[in-house]
Amino acid sequence: MDRFDGFEGMLLTDQVRSTGAILANTSKGYRRARFTVAHELGHFLMERHELTSDGGFTCRAQDMRETRDGRQHVRQESQANQFAAELLAPTYLVTPLLSPEPDLRDAQRMRDHLDISLEVCVRRMIGGRDEVLAAVWSFKGEVRYLVKGSGFPYVTVSRGDRLPPISAAYRAVQNAQPGFTEFAEAHPLSWTSRTDVDLYEQTRMSNNGHAVTLLWADIPDDDDDPDRPELSVPTFR
Structure with a gap:
């Protein structure tokens, strides 16, 4: 699905997660869509996450940047983002790509090596x-x-x-x-x-x-x- 009416991704599932389907907005690039898929997979696997609608989860662009630990929705989005980052850029792959001192060039090298967005790489750094x-x-x-x-x-x-x-x-x-x-x-x-x-x-x-x-x-x-x-x-x- 190329047009999502403001949403980055959707997880179609039921309350008990008996089955599921993930839809990702591809209009902003393949790397961003990969993160969206991983994010929605996090919602599916974290059984304590509460559905945001009768049909599953709908996530906006701002949800993909959430890092806070506040109310239920915010906490769920933050946890799904952490899951996605760890899945796509695990520590054992990130650490060898870091220079002795901080450098944004490391994030770009990480992006090309792990095939994820620059934003995720900066966050991992x-x-x-x-x-x-x-x-x-x-x-x-x-x-x-x-x-x-x-x-x-x-x-x-x-x-x-x-x-x-x-x-x-x-x-x-x-x-x-x-x-x-x-x-x-x-x-x-x-x-x-x-x-x-x-x-x-x-x-x-x-x-x-x-x-x-x-x-x-x-x-x-x-x-x-x-x-x-x-x-x-x-x-x-």
Whole structure:
């Protein structure tokens, strides 16, 4: 099925998963459709997932990017995304493709080697490295969405915002030259609300206005990030 009326994928099944059929939107490319199929397979195999309609599951584009652990629907989509990523890009295949330090070129190499989308590869890179990373996807200088790895500070841009004018990403988009920039030091306030972190950024610019920016934060050891819960002072009896 080529036209889905706003949906990326559908799983047609019953409440007890006695049988099932998966439909995937192919209009956005084969690699994205592969992820959609894996995502719907996750819904089928996770027996605690509740059907979103009488006939099964219907998933939108934003569901394919879900990483939160909130209400039932959000949690199910996040779990199905994690299942799909692990199925298509397992750790034992991802790790050998990573350079000693973060580099968006690794994501492109992973994409070509594993035949999955660049977006999934960037996410796997963020989750598979020890460094504190985040990524911001944009189109013609406007933020589409972002993903933060564990421990990354609060990011001050959100969907619909323009890229920070003082960022290297902004300059890369203005230059509109396809390819990769090298990592450059960024002022921490260009992307975060903190001044006590060392921040670096790298951007991959495509030839159609789409870009992804990788952010790398060096968090001080005595981190007092307001986003993190404070630990109480131990007492002795």
